[in-house]
Amino acid sequence: MHPPHSGGERMTASPLVIWGGTGHARVIRDALDARHWRVVAVFDRREIPSPFEDVPLFVGTDGFARWIQTSPTSQTTAACVAIGGADGRSRLDTANFLHSQGLPLPTIVHRTGFVAATAIHGDGCQVLAQAAVCANARLGHSVIINTAASVDHDCVIGDGVHIAPGARVAGEVVIEECAFVGTGAVVLPRVRIGAGAIVGAGAVVTKDVPARVTVAGNPARPIRVGT
Numbered sequence: 765m766h767p768p769h770s771g772g773e774r775m776t777a778s779p780l781v782i783w784g785g786t787g788h789a790r791v792i793r794d795a796l797d798a799r800h801w802r803v804v805a806v807f808d809r810r811e812i813p814s815p816f817e818d819v820p821l822f823v824g825t826d827g828f829a830r831w832i833q834t835s836p837t838s839q840t841t842a843a844c845v846a847i848g849g850a851d852g853r854s855r856l857d858t859a860n861f862l863h864s865q866g867l868p869l870p871t872i873v874h875r876t877g878f879v880a881a882t883a884i885h886g887d888g889c890q891v892l893a894q895a896a897v898c899a900n901a902r903l904g905h906s907v908i909i910n911t912a913a914s915v916d917h918d919c920v921i922g923d924g925v926h927i928a929p930g931a932r933v934a935g936e937v938v939i940e941e942c943a944f945v946g947t948g949a950v951v952l953p954r955v956r957i958g959a960g961a962i963v964g965a966g967a968v969v970t971k972d973v974p975a976r977v978t979v980a981g982n983p984a985r986p987i988r989v990g991t
Contacts, residue, residue: 776800777798778800778840779841780802780841780842780870781805781867782805782806782845783807783845784806784807784846784847784858785806785807785808785813785815785846786846787815788846788847788848789806789816792846792872792890793815795890804837805821805822806819807821807827808821809823811823828865843859843867844869844870844888844890845858845869845888848926852906852924852925852926852942852943856906856923859888859906869906870887874892876893877893877896879897880899880901883897883899883902883903884901885903885907886904886907886923887905888906889905890909891909892913895910895911895914896909898915899918901920904925904941907921908926910926912929913927913928913929913932914932914933916932916933916934917935917936919939922939922941922943923941925940925942925945929947930947931950937951937954938955939951940958941960943957943963944961944962946965946967948965949963949966950968952968952970956973958972958973958974958976961977961978961979962978963978964978964980964987967981970983971983
């Protein structure tokens, strides 16, 4: 159960909803500063238990429509997308839907995360516990830099990319839209990873990865080609 907020925090914190009701939602709530945000609703496309005992879960766009019609805070509510893994397209589509409904998507930075003053990021990014985004890095929209992952200087990270826990992305790397870099992977300097590509856990990427190709191993080699 998430630690309770104090009465003062409830008075000053702004309402926020999370789309995605599995484990990543709990990670997101832990990253929120409770003085600034309070989670008021969770949404998921499936009928599953809420990840939080004190927050209701609504199912799909129909559930969202019912919530937004009845919530007194809906006009001032922000949103966060808790869809992790390699499903960057769903993450972007969900973010676009929430934005179309008038809900802003703030960037969430865990209290132990680091974002350089010269880094640039789009809406809805997540920099989680002990993660680092270094000098002159550029993140697109709805990018996840997960627990203890790092993105070094002058990287360009496209919309919907997920850098999984413990991954290391060296300087001047380009990762295109909706690609996924798995847990503990290493991407060497000046490599380009194509749109929708997947880098397997623990892989060491020494050369460019084409779009929609899955690579694994050390050095990373193609094991699957998507469509």
